[in-house]
Amino acid sequence: MQLCDLTIHQLKSLLEKKEATAEEILDSCLVRIQAVEPKVRAFITVLEDSAREIARAIDKQGNYQGLAGIPYGLKDVFCTRGVKTTCASRMLENFVPNYDATAVSRLIEAGAVMVGKLNMDEFAMGSSTEHSAFFPTHNPWDYNRVPGGSSGGSAAAVAAGEIPFSLGSDTGGSVRQPAAYCGVVGIKPTYGRISRWGVIAYASSLDQVGVLTRDVADCALVLKTISGYDPLDSTSINIEVPNYPDSLQDDIRGLKIAYPREYFQQGVDEQVKAAVMQALKTYESLGAVVDEVSLPHSEYALPAYYLVANAEASANLAKYDGVRYGLRDFSAENVVDMFSQSRAQGFGPEVKRRIMLGTYALSAGYYEAYYLKALKVRRLLKNDFDQVFENFDVIAAPTTPTVAFKIGEQVGDPLTLYMNDILTVPVNMAGLPGMSIPCGFADGMPIGLQLIGKPFAESTIIKAAYAFEQATSFHLAKPALGVK
Amino acid sequence: MALTIAEVEHVALLARLSLSQEEKEQMAEQLGAILEYADRLKMVNTEDIEPLDNILPISNVFREDVVENSPERDEMLANAPMAEDGQYKVPKIL
Numbered sequence: 318m319q320l321c322d323l324t325i326h327q328l329k330s331l332l333e334k335k336e337a338t339a340e341e342i343l344d345s346c347l348v349r350i351q352a353v354e355p356k357v358r359a360f361i362t363v364l365e366d367s368a369r370e371i372a373r374a375i376d377k378q379g380n381y382q383g384l385a386g387i388p389y390g391l392k393d394v395f396c397t398r399g400v401k402t403t404c405a406s407r408m409l410e411n412f413v414p415n416y417d418a419t420a421v422s423r424l425i426e427a428g429a430v431m432v433g434k435l436n437m438d439e440f441a442m443g444s445s446t447e448h449s450a451f452f453p454t455h456n457p458w459d460y461n462r463v464p465g466g467s468s469g470g471s472a473a474a475v476a477a478g479e480i481p482f483s484l485g486s487d488t489g490g491s492v493r494q495p496a497a498y499c500g501v502v503g504i505k506p507t508y509g510r511i512s513r514w515g516v517i518a519y520a521s522s523l524d525q526v527g528v529l530t531r532d533v534a535d536c537a538l539v540l541k542t543i544s545g546y547d548p549l550d551s552t553s554i555n556i557e558v559p560n561y562p563d564s565l566q567d568d569i570r571g572l573k574i575a576y577p578r579e580y581f582q583q584g585v586d587e588q589v590k591a592a593v594m595q596a597l598k599t600y601e602s603l604g605a606v607v608d609e610v611s612l613p614h615s616e617y618a619l620p621a622y623y624l625v626a627n628a629e630a631s632a633n634l635a636k637y638d639g640v641r642y643g644l645r646d647f648s649a650e651n652v653v654d655m656f657s658q659s660r661a662q663g664f665g666p667e668v669k670r671r672i673m674l675g676t677y678a679l680s681a682g683y684y685e686a687y688y689l690k691a692l693k694v695r696r697l698l699k700n701d702f703d704q705v706f707e708n709f710d711v712i713a714a715p716t717t718p719t720v721a722f723k724i725g726e727q728v729g730d731p732l733t734l735y736m737n738d739i740l741t742v743p744v745n746m747a748g749l750p751g752m753s754i755p756c757g758f759a760d761g762m763p764i765g766l767q768l769i770g771k772p773f774a775e776s777t778i779i780k781a782a783y784a785f786e787q788a789t790s791f792h793l794a795k796p797a798l799g800v801k
Numbered sequence: 802m803a804l805t806i807a808e809v810e811h812v813a814l815l816a817r818l819s820l821s822q823e824e825k826e827q828m829a830e831q832l833g834a835i836l837e838y839a840d841r842l843k844m845v846n847t848e849d850i851e852p853l854d855n856i857l858p859i860s861n862v863f864r865e866d867v868v869e870n871s872p873e874r875d876e877m878l879a880n881a882p883m884a885e886d887g888q889y890k891v892p893k894i895l
Contacts, residue, residue, distance in 0.1 A: 415876040508856050522855045551862035620839040640889050645882035652894050661819040676816040690842050692852030748856030
């Protein structure tokens with residue numbers, strides 16, 4: 318076991334006892350990055366020099382409060398002052414923001430050490446990181462498989478021991494799904510909990526920042542650090558942020574856990590089902606009350622999601638016109654051709670497909686039949702959840718229908734790829750907090766247990782996750798990596 | 802059912818996206834399949850259901866109209882593909 322394999326709380330304890338320095342921890346991460354990156358390819362940019370500078374400054378100061386001296390990586394969707402922020406797109410290949418996203422500013426204030434920017438599906442559109450314009454990322458558990466997406470680099474880097482934590486973004490499952498595929502912990506808190514300022518937008522009413530870590534205690538710590546109101550994001554909510562690490566208690570006697578029957582149908586793999594059912598038995602043995610419920614509109618969540626998300630995407634991505642930033646086609650002679658050709662060259666096929674779908678759903682004659690209809694279904698999806706939460710504290714389900722699939726297996730058919738998100742999108746549609754934690758293996762690949770909570774009840778799902786983690790050892794398993 | 806090429810061209814114009822002939826044909830087929838899948842929403846009874854466009858109970862969020870410093874102009878312009886005299890430069894519009 319090397320420093321880079323430890324959790325944040327283990328590293329913090331070493332730092333506080335002066336048994337390791339921030340620079341030693343960083344070095345350990347950099348050595349691992351160098352060893353595995355040829356195979357994993359999680360990073361778009363590695364910032365060795367600036368990371369070393371920060372680590373040395375922290376060591377000099379000798380104060381290891383907060384996240385001081387802890388290395389991390391950012392999905393390349395977060396704006397970073399003076400550091401290229403590409404969104405894994407040719408469109409933003411050379412974009413250098415002149416400000417930091419709020420979540421990033423909070424990590425900087427907490428003393429965390431940014432090691433680099435992580436690969437993703439272009440503009441966060443995809444479920445496998447194969448839609449990165451640069452290169453695909455590989456799953457550390459099996460390099461022939463995808464790490465999931467769109468925060469695939471964020472999940473793979475944490476799983477491979479390259480960094481102890483990362484940030485991602487989750488619009489329809491983009492933190493929870495890769496967390497499940499890579500065997501790490503991933504949380505998407507309630508919509509409005511973390512500022513979206515400086516997070517390049519995909520679908521504004523669904524996007525939320527998320528955290529990926531190696532265990533639940535780390536997740537609670539990072540979430541606490543970056544949550545809270547931000548005047549720069551009018552959809553961030555001005556309510557108190559609980560001290561999430563206080564929720565790390567394993568007494569869950571009497572906790573009411575529901576499992577929706579619809580989440581165990583729809584082509585969910587038998588081994589995945591069995592692992593999640595076993596997890597529910599573990600919860601029962603810990604004193605939780607477990608019962609089956611119905612979320613009757615579940616089967617409509619995915620089509621409604623793709624209409625809503627892509628309608629919003631078509632508006633959000635209209636700003637990439639080659640004028641203020643991003644790629645421009647210099648051959649165009651008039652301004653409309655410049656817009657259309659710059660966009661044609663800057664965007665990859667999946668982004669184009671989603672912009673087209675969203676534009677279609679918002680266009681005259683189709684707005685009511687598609688976009689408005691999807692928003693009404695969204696209301697019904699939320700009502701389903703509200704009803705269950707009248708009687709239960711937590712909803713438990715698989716995070717994904719299957720384990721990670723093979724690279725190249727699903728690129729041909731967009732609809733098949735979309736099915737990976739079938740169990741995660743309803744949570745975004747209802748704006749709820751959701752989390753994925755390791756709960757087993759199938760064919761040597763990790764399985765994720767999804768825990769869903771009431772709005773702003775992150776503490777409850779963290780508590781449930783922690784209790785499960787204490788009772789099991791799935792989170793301790795590590796991929797072999799096959800390198801020195 | 803696939804969209805027609807004319808429909809694809811119309812949407813591509815609205816989206817300011819030039820597409821090759823091959824892309825248009827692919828788009829017609831793939832969008833058609835996705836919309837066919839989306840058509841299952843028609844089976845849901847949404848009579849008297851209010852659309853939900855945002856989960857938070859907020860509408861307009863106001864702040865005091867106070868002038869604050871904006872980022873440096875030169876820093877902003879540094880990302881522009883073309884700039885001149887402190888302004889963005891584009892091909893002739895009129």
